Amino acid sequence: MPEKWKLQKSTTLNDYRIFSTKKKTTVSPKDGTIHDFYVVDPPDWVNIIAVTPAGKIVMIKQFRHGTDEITFEIPGGMIDSGETPAECARRELLEETGFTSTQWKQIGCVRPNPAFISNSCFTFLASGCERTSETSFDTTEDIETLLVSPPEIKQHIREGVIDHCIVIAAFGFYFHWEKSY
Amino acid sequence: MPEKWKLQKSTTLNDYRIFSTKKKTTVSPKDGTIHDFYVVDPPDWVNIIAVTPAGKIVMIKQFRHGTDEITFEIPGGMIDSGETPAECARRELLEETGFTSTQWKQIGCVRPNPAFISNSCFTFLASGCERTSETSFDTTEDIETLLVSPPEIKQHIREGVIDHCIVIAAFGFYFHWEKSY
Numbered sequence: 001m002p003e004k005w006k007l008q009k010s011t012t013l014n015d016y017r018i019f020s021t022k023k024k025t026t027v028s029p030k031d032g033t034i035h036d037f038y039v040v041d042p043p044d045w046v047n048i049i050a051v052t053p054a055g056k057i058v059m060i061k062q063f064r065h066g067t068d069e070i071t072f073e074i075p076g077g078m079i080d081s082g083e084t085p086a087e088c089a090r091r092e093l094l095e096e097t098g099f100t101s102t103q104w105k106q107i108g109c110v111r112p113n114p115a116f117i118s119n120s121c122f123t124f125l126a127s128g129c130e131r132t133s134e135t136s137f138d139t140t141e142d143i144e145t146l147l148v149s150p151p152e153i154k155q156h157i158r159e160g161v162i163d164h165c166i167v168i169a170a171f172g173f174y175f176h177w178e179k180s181y
Numbered sequence: 182m183p184e185k186w187k188l189q190k191s192t193t194l195n196d197y198r199i200f201s202t203k204k205k206t207t208v209s210p211k212d213g214t215i216h217d218f219y220v221v222d223p224p225d226w227v228n229i230i231a232v233t234p235a236g237k238i239v240m241i242k243q244f245r246h247g248t249d250e251i252t253f254e255i256p257g258g259m260i261d262s263g264e265t266p267a268e269c270a271r272r273e274l275l276e277e278t279g280f281t282s283t284q285w286k287q288i289g290c291v292r293p294n295p296a297f298i299s300n301s302c303f304t305f306l307a308s309g310c311e312r313t314s315e316t317s318f319d320t321t322e323d324i325e326t327l328l329v330s331p332p333e334i335k336q337h338i339r340e341g342v343i344d345h346c347i348v349i350a351a352f353g354f355y356f357h358w359e360k361s362y
Contacts, residue, residue: 002244002251002323014195014202016219018297021197024246028320035321037246038197040221042297063183064295065205065218070183071295110346113293114245114252116199116223121346139209140216142183157358165291165302168350168358176357177338177349 003029018042018078022118038116045121046089047076047166049107049174050099050129056147058099058129063142072156073167076121089124097145098133101126106181108173112166123170125178150175184210199223199259203299219297226302227270228257228347230288230355231280231310237328239280239310244323253337254348257302270305278326279314282307287362289354293347304351306359331356 005026013021019042027034050058057074064071075096079088086104093099108123137143148156153171156162162171173179186207194202200223208215231239238255245252256277260269267285274280289304318324329337334352337343343352354360 001325002242004249004251005244005246007249016194016202018219019221021195021202026246029244030323031320033320038199039247040200061183063186063210065186065207066220066297066299067292067295068185068188068299069292069295070185071292073295109341109344110349111248111250111252111344112346114248114250114254114345116247118247118249139212139214142211144182154358157353158360160290160360163290163292164295165293165346165350168291168353169346172338172349172353172357176353177335179339179341 040117042119043078044119045078046085047074047170048089048093048124048126049074050093050126052129058097059146059148061144071164072162073164085122096143098131098135099129100132101129103127107178110169121166123173221298223300224259225300226259227266228255228351229270229274229305229307231274231307233310239278240327240329242325252345253343254345266303277324279312279316280310281313282310284308288359291350302347304354
C-alpha cells in the first residue's frame with residue numbers, strides 16, 4: 001500500500017497569470033531520501049451543463065491557446081478570489097452565453113491531473129435555462145453559442161469533435177455517474 | 182463563428198522536467214491587437230484500460246505530488262521520445278503492474294485542457310490481460326495493483342473515490358463512447 005510523501009518545503013517559482021509553478025521538496029516514505037517535484041498551480045475551475053426546457057444542451061465554440069484550436073465545449077472558467085464554485089458557475093454561464101437558470105445543482109468534481117496539477121474542477125447542472133441577456137466580449141474573447149441534443153453530444157464525443165477531457169468527464173456525470181452533494 | 186488567432190512568436194520560458202512553459206505572442210482575429218498567452222507544454226500521455234479474462238479492470242494506487250493525495254487510477258504515463266502511443270501503452274502497463282496483453286486497440290483520445298495545456302492523452306484498451314512479471318519500483322515509485330469489477334468502478338466514480346479526470350474520460354470511452362481508429 002503506497003504512503004503519502006511528507007512535504008518539507010514548497011517554493012513558488014513563476015507566476016503566469018492563469019497558473020503558477022511550484023517546486024515541492026518532499027521526503028520519500030520508502031527510504032527517507034529527499035526529491036524535488038514540479039507542480040502547476042491554477043485556481044479551481046467550474047464547468048456547467050446547461051439544459052434548456054426543450055432538453056438541448058448549451059454548447060460553446062471558442063479558440064483555445066493551449067492547443068491552438070477552436071474547441072467545442074460547455075461553459076466554464078476559473079473561480080475568482082472570494083467566489084464560491086456555485087457563484088462562479090452562475091457568472092460564467094451568463095458571461096459566456098447570456099443564459100441563466102434558477103435550478104442549479106453540483107453533479108461532479110474532478111482533479112484535472114493529480115500527477116502535476118493541483119486544482120479541482122466542479123461540475124454543475126443548470127436545468128430550465130433561458131437566454132435572458134446578450135453577451136459582450138472583449139478583444140480577447142469570441143464565443144459562439146449552440147444548442148445541441150444529447151444524442152448529438154454523444155456522437156460528437158465518439159467522433160472526437162468534443163475532445164476536451166474535462167468536458168467529457170462532465171458529460172460522464174450528467175449521462176451516467178451523477179453524484180449527490 | 183470564432184476564428185483562430187495567428188501565432189507571431191512562441192518562446193520557451195522554463196523547463197520543469199515533466200513539462201515546460203511557453204509564452205505565445207498572438208494576433209487577435211477581431212482587431213489585429215497583439216496579446217501574450219502562457220501555456221503548459223507536457224509530452225503526450227497514454228492511459229490503459231487493462232481487462233483480465235474474468236472481466237476485472239487493472240487499477241493502481243499511487244501517491245501523486247500534484248494533488249498531494251493517494252489516487253485510484255488506471256495505468257499510464259508520458260510517451261518517451263521516439264516511442265509511439267501504442268508502444269508506450271505496452272511499456273507503462275508492464276512497468277506499473279507487471280500485466281501484459283496480446284489484444285490492444287485505441288478507444289479514445291482527449292485534450293487534457295485546451296485552455297492552457299498543449300498535449301493529448303491516448304486511451305488504449307488491453308483485453309485478456311495476464312500478470313506475466315513482477316514489478317520493481319525505484320525510490321520515487323510505489324504502486325499497488327488491484328483488480329476491480331466494472332460495477333465497482335462506476336460506483337467509485339459516483340462516490341468520488343476515482344476523481345482523476347483523464348481516468349474518468351477513459352472509462353467514458355470504455356463503457357459508453359468507444360471510438361474506432
